[in-house]
Amino acid sequence: MSARFLPILAAAALLPMSGLRAQEAQPREPAPFMIAPPAQQPTAPGPAERKPAEPAPATPAIPASFAFKPLLPAARVTLEGESDTRSWAFYLTQDEAGADLNLDIAFQNALVVMPEASRLTVRINGERIMESPIASSDSLRRNSTAIRKGLLRAGQNTIRFEAVQRHRTDCTVASTYELWTRIDGAGTRLSFKNPAQQSRLRSIDDLPAVGADESGQTTIHIVAPGAASAVAANSILAVAQGVALRGRYSQTTVRISERLPDRIRPGMLTVLLGTGKELRDLIGTLPAEAGTGSFIGFAAHPKFGPAALLVTGETWQDLEAIIAKLLTGPVSRPTNINRKTMGTASWHVPDAPFISDSQVLRFSELGIPTQESSGRRMRVRAVVAMPGDFYANAYGEATLYLDGAYSEILPGDSHIEIFVNGNVAATVPLNTTSGGLFQQTPITIPLRHFRPGINEIWFEAVTPAKSDLACGPGATLPGKNRFALFDTTALAIPNFAKIGVSPNLAAVAGTGFPYSITSQIALLVGRLDIPNLSAAATLLARLAQRADRPLPVDVIGSAAAIGSRPALIVGAAGQMPAGLLPRVGIADTVRSTWPQRADAVVIVPETEGTAVFDAVINRFQGRQTTPEDSGGVAPSTEAVRDRWRGSFGGLFARYFISLDRWLQRTFDLSFAQLRTPSRAPSLYEPAEGAELIAAQASDPDTRQVWTAFVVRQEEALEKNLDRLVTPGNWAGMAGKLTAFRSGQDNHVLSADSTAFVMTRPFSLANMRLVLANWMSSNIGIYALTLLAACIGLGIGTFLMLRRLGRHS
Amino acid sequence: MRTASYVIFWAFATAVVVALITLPISLQAHLIAGTIVVGAMILLKFLRPYGVWRLIALGLGTAIVLRYVYWRTTSTLPPVNQLEDFIPGLILYLAELYNIGMLFLSLFVVAMPLPRRKSAPPLPAEAPTVDVFVPTYNEEPELLATTLSAALAMDYPAGRLTVHLLDDGGTDEKCNADNFVAASAARERRTQLQALCAGLGCTYLTRERNISAKAGNLNNGLANSSGDLIVVFDADHAPARTFLTETIGYFGQDPKLFLVQTPHFFINPDPLERNLKTFKAMPSENEMFYGIIQRGLDKWNASFFCGSAAVLRRTALQTTNGFSGRSITEDAETAITLHATGWNSVYVDKPLIAGLQPATFASFIGQRSRWAQGMMQILIYHRPMLKSGLSLPQRLCYSSSALFWLFPFVRLTFLVAPLFYLFFGLEIFTASGPEFIAYVFSYMVVNLMMQNYLYGRYRWPWISELYEFIQSVYLLPAVISVLVNPGKPTFKVTAKSEELGTRRISELGLPFFIIFAVLTLGVVATYWRTITQPYNADTTLVVGLWNILNLLMAGCALGVVSERPEGRGARRFPVKRRGQISIDGRTAPIVTENVSVDGVAIRVLSKGFDTLPVGSRGEVSFETTIAMPRDALPVRVARSASDQKGLVLGCQYEPSDPVHSRIIADLAFSDAAIWSDFQKARRQNMGVVYGTLRFLRIAVFQTSRGLSYFFGLYRFARSNAARRAAE
Incomplete structure (x- = not known):
């Protein structure tokens, strides 16, 4: 059931911050490892406002202070659908908070957004600063407002964008996907009326006030x-x-x-x-x-x-x-103390609760207020974090206790859907034509699509009404409320299995696991020079943030010095010592062959308009793909293979295939799952276009985890590591090996054999859950074990009964 | 020591299985594991469904059932704050738990039933003296004559066997009743029976007052006799000659033995068997009990007294002041009391008596109401699970027997549950379509297979459910009344030989037609929901399917309450005896073809008897297995037919003398082997698939028959007597 997957949502959801790079909110866009040379960028037939991530060269080099302070956590933030909200924190120094400031906003919206009914509201620290009709489809609209003195404070402040958007003509649910407003990173900032008043960092605690650039x-x-x-x-x-x-x-x-x-x-x-x-x-x-x-x-x-x-x-x-x-x-932070939250304030407030045990999270705690929606599709977003030793994908289930209500709707088309990291996790049909009330109604959410680190959960209520069928003039205007969501709604996560798994790059990406819990890490760089060190520092900065503690690294000069420590390896392929790459599952020949390859041709993403259109069509046609395709590229290899597979074979084979499909559809199950994975170790040869490979393996001698980040060419080392740590690419790391390819899907190899890493004191309850998850992912073994146990029980019963009671 | 190690091994295996089952694995894992386990069960069924393999298969089934329980408990109950869903949901859940609990109790009882005892131990040199009690209340003297004759004909050392007729229909209380007509009938009955007893050579006993019903009557017999052992035969249970030689020997082996019970074998069909025409082909309802459950109970020394066809030890009965009369099932009550004081019982799995069972649906319900109420009384008064003196297996066994009678609650819950959704849209079972398929389907398949493993030869698939269904409607109020007021029910005698001359609908039939109509509306509601709410189609179809299953059951029940006229009064058995017939002064050698308690078919071995008018009277004499004073039996020719081998005459007995009854008894009851053969012929394991198909066929046919009776012959008999019996 949860196999259902909507490309439009997935593409955005793949990135914890879907607005990070505006184009990533677009469905046809892969979550690419874009290594396009900046020179090529202008040739892209993209919209005018698309700008390279490089800072504008026009920025004057002011040695003393700047006249502005960018506010966005990404180059663009997109507000999507009939109502959307984004909020995050920014930090000011004492001086900045006291200065005379203007808030500049720049945004552009989709053509189909009806200006009369659509508004963008900006709040700072809860106070409404600006409200503007959304009426700028042809060019960036810039607004500027003075900020009341005293509203801003030194340290953390929050800014919140709220968009209400309505379609000009269309009343369908599908049309709500065409609504977007894009906040521009370069034009959205605090500007100082008097640059002299500007930023002066005084203490280490002022570090957050450094802020970010336009991207x-x-x-x-x-x-x-x-x-x-x-x-x-x-x-x-x-x-x-x-x-x-x-x-x-x-x-x-x-x-x-x-x-x-x-x-x-x-x-x-x-x-x-x-x-x-x-x-x-x-x-x-x-x-x-x-x-x-x-x-x-x-x-x-x-x-x-x-x-x-x-x-x-x-x-x-x-x-x-x-x-x-x-x-x-x-x-x-000491390794044995769990954090309570995972810092997401720079792109989402409140911080994500860090769930290390059974926990009930009310929507109010997750930053979702009680709200009513008069639209066709209401979506709210919650962000939670899972520990690095999260091990409940295969069996676990969370429960959402829903408090809400809905009024007259069209049964059959109306439903509530829960998405986890862009994958449909639960669907609840809304069936009562006259409306209904939910009082702590449980909705089961499989933990399948959760992963260590940050997870984004969308709650979406799709509530078309009868009036939408006719769609008369003005029908799209906000009318009667259709859905109410109360902040007493709670997400209950049960106690889940916790054990580290290696190799698992997703855990590295999520919480820096297992490096987050080790006391000494060996760092091997390709060559002890400045580019290598820069790349390693960029990587470590990201890991430390995810681990929420500085990692104790020790830079070493050769693989021999790693000893019995977990290791991080960063460098270009050509710099790697012989024999090192095979230990993390990459062919040794890669060192010489890979850098020689010609640069891949960068496939330029399609224009946004068609992309949206396609997504809507896809949604209508119910084209479903598997979660593995979460790169969002359609049609995926799997889908094509499936289509071809279905067109061959005799009658029996076709029945078999249709049975397999039915199982896949109904139970998310395939005969392929029963296949025993081949144990033959095969070393990875980079696929066409691969620019960076992240690979992890357990060292056979010391059983410690080694993770290597290998870049194709020395010259691109720093740049590629910069790319890697951008949220979109970082979250794409998974399995035992992930190859980032320019302009294409990531290539993820899942681990064929994993080892467990004990992370907590032994407890029977936890081991039971670990066993449940392991059995759920090794179904054949579960079945055989159960079979054997039952046979044992039968024999035991036979032997016992033969001796107990009367026997003739 | 060895036993202890086996128990430890078993406990370990159980712990592993339970641990595996309670792992919160994913739906996919359950589906795969479930499929493999069910596949293994099917495979074992084809290979070797006996011995250790049978227990392995049951172990596999247990795993699936427990998985279902785990899932049902942890994820399907509706939220508590939706009371309209939660309360019916909880009731359904408890009903299912009851069913599963009973399944495990039965598993315990019949996991490894004691094999049939090969041969009885020989009689002690000094054969114990035996008193045979035939309690009667209102049975016809002819019937009593047969039973008493058969009892007298039992093989036993001369002078050590006394047969007593315990008449409760001719007590002083009855003879002096205020109702003049009834009083004179009672006096006449007493005189008539006294004459019968005198003629046969047995003792007539009656008492002052009808206290404590059957138990009181038997206790009166105890007080007026002195034999070491007591044999009880119901008035319509005629024993075979070997009855005593097959049973008495056990008392010599075990001084603490208080009971040897033998099965009740019925020579007439019960209403279901008659109306569904399954008597010849399908094992009788009670064969599951006597064929396997009693053997299972016997393994745990918990085989209990069933009111008739049993031998009891007087000294044991004396310790408890005779038969217990607190409940209306004095038999089981006596047994539990004696088991609790350290006495033992033995079950002999050989039909040694042949009897009659209630023929009409009304009397069938009357009998079952008594059993159900009596067992409920035992449950309340004796609390088998907690009764001190019983061993743990005995407690489980008695609990299993008593708790069984709570089935009306469960059956009716299952009947009503789908309607909650179909009519009112209440979701009392929260599960998605895939979950339903993965868990419920595997559970149902396993349940059917486990039943088949346990009872395969003795019970066809779905027939247990049908029997329970047809009783539930009337047993539910009966059981509730006991639970509310345990002392209220009183003993009512079950009528057994009733006339079934015409086709009619039983006077208790109406509720079944109403249920059928409501379930049909449920089918309509299914269709309506599928059309109007296509988005709910999967749930609707699953629930609708369940409702259709109920409808099939209800359709079968329509057939059960549509009483067919009975062609032949009693079952005939092949008996070959040589003899001769004399009619109108002519005599000819004959050989008997088959025999019943009403008549005999004879083949005339002489050319002289080419034709004989129907209705002509004559006398037949046979070689008898024991010496008789005279051997001529008056008969009337009821039909006459010729085939190439000669003339076959169907003759009806016209007994006029007690000796005639003894001849009939000798003819019909002397050989118990033919009853075993008859049972054996019906005991075929037809398997789950074929059995289910066969059930479907029966259901469709019986539904149409029931409906045609209803519309064509709407005649509810207004027999007050029968109605009272059902109350």
Whole structure:
């Protein structure tokens, strides 16, 4: 049942932040690992507002301060459907909060949105700042409003976009998918009336106020004169992680250089890292604050402007000590303590509750208020986080206790659907024509599509009414309320099986598991140089954020030094030592053959208009695909294969195939599941177009997890790691190996044999659940075990009964 | 030691199975595992459904049933805050749990029934003295004459057997009743029976007052006799000659033995068998009980007294002041009391008596009401599960026997449940279509197969359900009345030989037609729902299918209450005896073809008897197995036919003397082997698939027959007597 999958939703849902990159909300768009050279971008026949993620070159290099502060967590945020809401947090320094500020908004909407009935509302800290009709389908509309003094505060503030949209002509449910309003990252910002009042970071706690650039990216530029020396590497990586953790940025890129950056942009933080001597060599005299001993803090200097983070000490040991004490120490969560939430504030408030045990979450806690909808389709979004040792995909079920009501609807077409990470997880038909009331009505949600880390759950109520059939003039205008959702609705997650599984890249992506719980990690880089270190730092910043603690890495020079520690490996294929790649499941020849390949031709995504149209058609035709296709590319290989398979064979074979399809449709079950996986180890050869491979394996000797991030070409190392850590690509990591391909689907190899990693003290209850999940994914073994146990029971009964009671 | 290790192994195996079953695995896993397990059961059925293989198959079935229970308990109950769904949902759930609980109790009882005892131990050198009690209340003297004659003809050392007729129809109380007509009838009955007893050579006993019904009557017999052992035969249960030699020997083996019970074998069909015409082909209803359950009970030393065809020890009965009369099923009550005080019982699986059972639906219901009420009384008064003195297996056995009679609640719940949805749209069973297929379907298949494994040769598929269904409508109020007021029900004698001259609908038939009509409306509602709510079609179809199953059952019931006229009074059995016939002074050698308690078919071995007018009277004499004072039996020729081998005459007995009854008894009851052969011929395991198809055929045919009776011959007999019996 949950196999049903709607491409339009999936494409967006694949990314926890569907608005991150506007084009990803479009259904026909793959979740690509876009490695298109920027030069090619303009040739794309995309809409005018599409801009490369690169910051506009026109941005003036203001060394002192900027006149604005971008607000969006991504280049674009799309509000979709008849009503949609997005809210997230942004951070201000004391100075910024007190400044005279304007809120600038820029947006564009779909042509079919009816301006008279559609409004965009912006709230800051709950107060309505701006309300505007949505009437700008041909160009970006820019609005600007002054923000009342005192509304903004130092530290965290929330901004909330609410869109109510109605179709101009169409009353169908399908038409609601054509409604969108896109908030533009470059045009949506806080602008300072007086740039002189601007940002001055004073303490480490001000780190979140660095913010992001127009595309939602934060760049940590670490200037370390001694970066090339092995002794510096650990400190650089620790600083990168510490800053990323304490800054709570949504996307972090780390750049390491030995020289000061040419210019400073919004969303960029300069960190000067080195011994006192090194820094003095670089910038002459140190600022007075730095003094002579160890120092971490912001300082101003003519050479790097008013605010750069200075990290210095007399020796590297001093440096390491002060980093541990002041920067990473306060955020070092002990491994045995579960966090309560997972930070999502930079793109979604409230923070996702971190569910490590049975828990009941009310919608009010998940940021979903009581609401009524007069539209045909109402959708709300909840974000929850699962631990890295989440192991309940195969058997688990959560329950949504629904409190709600609906009025007159068309039975048959009306239903409630729950999506988990873009996959349909539950459907409840609304059948009473005259309406009905839900009072803590349980809806079962299989945990199949949940994964470690952040999970997005959509609750969607589709409520067409009789008046929609006629669709007379003005019928699309908001009318009688059709659905009410109360914030007492609760999501109950039962106690689920918890055990680590390796290899499982999804857990690495989700919570940095298993690195999140280890006390020492070996990091092997392709070559100990600055690009490699930058790439590793970018990766570690992301991992640390997901793990919610800085990872204790130790940079090592050769594979032999890994020892019995879990290992991370970053580098270009050509840099990898011989014999290393096969240990993570990649063919060794890749080192020489892969970099030689010609660049893949980048397939340019189709224009948005047709994409939406196709999605609607697909929805109508009920074309269903399997969850594996969640890349959103249609038709998928599976579907095509299935179609071909069905057209061959004799009568019997066809019956067999139709039985298989029926099972697939009804039970989400296929004969293929019964096949025993082939145990023959095969080493991966990158597919056409692959640019980066993430691969994980357990080292056979030490049983420790090794994860390698291998890039095709040395030159693209940093850039590809930057791409990898963007939320869309990051969330695509799964299985034992994921190959990111330019302009195409990710290539995911699921693990054919997995090992368990105990993460918690042994408990019988947990082991039972683990067994349940394992048996549910190894059905044949369950059946045989049950069969054997029953035979044992029969024999036992026979033997016992022969001796008990009378026997003639 | 070895036993203990087996028990430990069994407990371990059980723990593993339960642990596997209670894993919250996915639907897919259940579906696959369920299919494989069911497949294994089917395979075993084809290979070797005996011995250890049978228990393995039952183990497999248990797994599926437990999976169903686990699923049903954890995920199908409607939410508590929707009371209109929850309450009926809970009732249905409890009904299913009851059914499953009973399944496990039966599994315990009949997992490995004791095989039929090969041969009886020999009589002790000093044969114990035996008193035969034939309690009677209102039976005809002719019937009593047959029974008493057969009892007298039993093989036993001379002078050690006394036969007593215990007459409750001629007590002082009855003879002096205020109603003059009844009183004179009672006095006449007493005189007549006294003469009969004198003629046959047995004792007539009656008493002052009719206290404690049958138990009181038997106790009066105990008080007025002194034999070591007591044999009880119902008035219409005639024993075979071997009865005592097959049973008495056990008392010599075990001084603590209080009971040897033998099966009740009926020579006439019950209303279901008669109206559905299954008597010849299908095992009788009670064969499941006597063929396998009693053997199962016997394994656990819990075989109980069934009121007749049993031998009891006087010393045992004396410890409890005779037969217990607190409940209206004195038999089972006596047995549980004695079992609880350390006495043992034995069951001999050989039909040694032949009897009559209620012929009409009304009297059938009357008898079952008594059993149900009596067992409920035992449940309430004795609490078998908690009764001290009983061993654990005995407790389970008695609980199983008593709790069985709660089935009317369950049957009617299953009947009504689908209508909740079809008529009112209440969802009392929350499950998606795929879940329903995966769990309910496998459960139902396994349930049918387990029944077939347990009772295959003794019970066709779906017939248990049908018997329960036809009783439920009337047993439900009966059982409820006991539960409300345990002391209220009183013993009512079951009428057994009734006239069935015409085709008619039983006076108790109306409710079944109403039920049929309501279920038909349910089918209409199914159709209507499918059309108007296509989005709910899968649920509607599943529930509608269930309703159709109920409708088939109800259709069969229409056939059961549409009484067919009975062609032949009693079942005939092949008996070959040589003899001669003399009519109008002519004599000819004959050989008997078949025999019943009413008449005999004889083949005349002489050319002289080419024709004989129907209605002509004569005398037949046979060789008898015991010496008779005279051997001529007066008969009337009822039909006459010739085939190439000669003339076959159907003769009806015209007994006028007690000796004639003894001859008839000798002819009809001397050889128990023919009854066994008759039963054996019916005991065919037809399998689940064929049995189900056959049931479908019966259902369709009986529905149409019932409806044609209803519309063509709407005549509800207004027999007050029968109606009272059913109350």
